[in-house]
Amino acid sequence: MALSYEYSIGSVRAKEKSLFSSVDFEHMLGCKNEIELIRYLNDKGYGSGNNIDDIISEHTAEMWKYLRSVAPDFDIFNPFFYQNDIHNLKVVLKGIMSGRDFKSLLLNPCTISADDLKTAVENRRFSILPDWLSGAADRAYEIIAHTGDARLCDAVIDRAVMKKLLECGEKSGSDFLKKYFRTTVFYSNVKIAIRSARTGTNMDYLIQALCDVPEFRMSDVTKSALKGTEALIDTLSRFSEYDCNKAMEEYKKSPSAFEKFVDNRLVSMTKTSCKRTSSGAEPLMGYYLGCEAEKKAIHIIASGLRTKSDTETIRERLREVYG
Secondary structure, X not given: OOOOHHHHHHHHHXXXXXXXXXXXXXXXXXXXXXXXXXXXXXXXXXOOOOOHHHHHHHHHHHHHHHHHHHOOOHHHHHHHHHHHHHHHHHHHHHHHHHOOOOHHHOOOOOOOOHHHHHHHHHHOOHHHOOHHHHHHHHHHHHHHHHOOOHHHHXXXXXXXXXXXXXXXXXXXXXXXHHHHHHHHHHHHHHHHHHHHHHHOOOHHHHHHHOOOOOOOOHHHHHHHHOOOHHHHHHHHOOOOHHHHHHHHHHHHHOHHHHHHHHHHHHHHHHHHXXXXXXXXXXXXXXXXXXXXXXXXXXXXXXXXXXXXXXXXXXXXXXXXXXX
C-alpha cells in the first residue's frame, strides 16, 4: 500500500519526541569528559559505539532508514544530498588528477554514484553527470588540469550546486524550501565575498564564484569586496535583506558568532515552517534538518570537551536546536 503524507506526518510527529531538548544538552554540558558524553549518548539510545563519530554515524544511518520507510517520495531529500555530490566530485577530481586514493573521503547519501564520477573524470565524459553539474564539472577539470587552482575549481562547482538549490526551491511548490535555499545561497555568497575580501581575490574569481539570488546586491558586494574586508562589512551592514545587517553585527564580534547567527536563522525558519505544518513534505524535512542540527550540537560539545573548554564557552558556541 502506498504511503500517504497523512501517515508520514503522524509518524514524524511522534518521532520528533526523541530529539534532544535543551535539558538533554544541559546534561551533556555537564559531562566532565568525552567518555562521559559517549556514555550519556549510549544510555539515551542515540547510538552505540566507543567514539562520537561512530555513534553519530550509526544514528544517521538509522535516521535515513526511518525516513525511507515513511516518506511517500524519498526524492524530496535529493536537494540535501547535492552537497555530498559536489564534495564527492571534488574529491574524485583532485584524487585522480593527483594520483591519490579518495575512496575513504566519499560521503553518503548522494545522488551520483562514485563509479559515475570516476568514469566522468577519467574519460572527461562529464555528459554522463546530471545537466546541472556536467558543465561546471568540465570547467573545473579544465581549471585543475591547466592552472592547478583548486580554489577556483571548488568555486565553479559550488556555484553550480547553489544554482541547483535555488531551482529546487522554485520548483518545489514549497514556500519553506524556496525561502530556505534562498537564505542558504545568500549567506554562501556573503561567506565567499568575505573570504575573497580577506585574501585579496580579483573580480574574475568573484564573477565565477558568486551566484545570483533575489535581493543579493551583486554589484555592490563585488565592488566593495575588491576594496577589502572593512569596506565589504560596511556595505553588507547596510543590507536588511535576510537580516544581513544583524549578521554583520555578529561578524564584528567574531566569525564564529556570524556562523552561529546563520545556523540559528535556518533552524528557526525550519521550526516555524515545518513544526506548524500539517500537510505535505515539510514535517519530514523538518525532522531531517532537526537531526542535522542535533548532530552539530553534539560535535560542538565533544570538541569543547576534547579541548577542555569551560562550560560557558561551549554553551556560547551551541546553536538553536529543533527538539
